[in-house]
Amino acid sequence: MSETAREPDARQLATEARDRVRFEEEALALSDQVYRVARHLVGSREEAEDLMQETYARAFRSWRSFTPGTNLRAWLLRILTNLNIDRGRKQQRTPDTQPLEEGDYFLYNKLEASGDGPSDADRVVERLSQNDVVGALSEVPHDFRDVVVLVDIGDFTYADAAQILDIPIGTVMSRLHRGRRILKQAMAESAVGGEEA
């Protein structure tokens, strides 16, 4: 093969290597944000760590399928949620027997009633502990939790969440709405207790 024929190949390889390095650096720079979401999509820290490693291994292998200029964080989360499903997480159906969740004022009403006398909204929030929130989030059924975690913790738009989970935007909105109410109900039970007198 002549020098002139080899030269473009060498240039192409160099360009590709540079693009790949750039991709890997950008993906790694997002790892904290990806982990923040991953940690609450699965039950334990160990699972989240395994999932992160599988996700990054796959992302680095298939970096060419990422379209530059699109949302890399959403692309990584799409891989992660697919792997999570592949790992055996059952696609949960909404149980028919699930009780209708309480309204959006429920948590405030419960917390306010549990305190001594009237207090402002800022003080009422302080009646919740970090454990109340973390525990309650883990109790929200997967389908609802995924959306709450992506939108309220991961700061994804409805459109990104829909793309990541491969569901319609309308489903994202309805699951988010119900998921937040279920979360608030679980927080109320954790902070105040069940239906005590």
Added chain:
Amino acid sequence: MTAYDPCAHCEEMMQPYMDRTITDAERAEAETHLNGCTYCRKRYRFEEKLRQFVRQAVQEPMPVELKTKLAGLRTPLQ
């Protein structure tokens, strides 16, 4: 037929209001109600605070070792 309850309606509007997914007219309607209703205003304020609190409460920094492991998955330079 049940009577229209403006506070119940305001409760229903809370999430779309906070998420800014309502029309300007619906927003104006909610704000008119909120301006005159301490009951709902307190609960909207609580919701704002709650969202911030939830976001902070679930923060768990990524373990440093994991970050090292992820970096180790990179393609070796030729």
